[in-house]
Amino acid sequence: MKKSDRHIRKRTIAEIVSFIQQNLTHYTVSQLCSALKFPRSTYYKALVCVPSNRQKEYEEFSQKVKEAYEDSKKRYGAVKICRTLNGSGIPCSIKRVQRHMAKQGLRSVVVKKYNHHASHGTVPDDKENILKRDFETETINQKWCTDITYIHVQKEGWTYLASVMDLCSRKIIGYAYGTSMTAELAVEAVKNACLNVRETRGIILHSDLGSQYTSQSFEKFLNSREIRHSFSRKGNPYDNACIESFHSVLKKEDKAAQGNTTLGTSP
Secondary structure, three states, X not given: OXXXXXXXXXXXXXXXXXXXXXXXXXXXXXXXXXXXOOOHHHHHHHHHOOOOHHXXXXXXXXXXXXXXXXXXXXXXXXXXXXXXXXXXXXXXXXXXXXXXXXXXXXOOXXXXXXXXXXXXXXOOOOOOOOOOOOOOOOOOOOEEEEEEEEEEEOOOEEEEEEEEEEOOOOEEEEEEEXXXXXXXXXXXXXXXXXXXXXXXXXXXXXXXXOOOOOOHHHHHHHHXXXXXXXXXXXXXXXXXXXXXXXXXXXXXXXXXXXXXXXXXXXX
């Protein structure tokens, strides 16, 4: 320990004190402190040292971060843990949560990252990206996003879930589930989202360029409710990141549960 201290990293007082205590059965305090060039006075002071209020608060917050992480079955990252703690009346910032997670070695369950490939195809002029990754809203029913994910179950095989999320509350406000990934399924999800909304005129609904969302029946329904349709750029899922994140959490839950259901994203 004495030699490695020069080449690896500087040990903390807590680590040195712990090492001394672990070896007291073989050596005296004087011998260990002398070998480590560690003052005996510092060793004895550390034994009776009372943690400061700041240190106690730091350790308590670290424990709360870990509890939130464990409650999410290790799925949540710093952003969602920060949101959870703030919702519980514990004020904190994302950077603070990141520091505590890094110190404890906490990382969210990671799924394979999508590698974006530039598309050389052209997108029709009427398929405009109105949202442009501006996910901020002032109130509900201003901006929605929608997507379809597939779910494999033992009995039916591949099934499909179409979801609609309100970007203000980040809640799923409408969904449809079926055995076929059709335009009707996508329309049904939006219809369900509109059930409790009196005025849908001007709402922005963002989706990808999937055939379900570019179909005539889907556009016809949106036009009947005067909903503005915004499209992701071709081959770029980050333009619809919020609903993609929701479906990603579903996959993480499935991975954590290690059940018989397999989740994925829409092709």
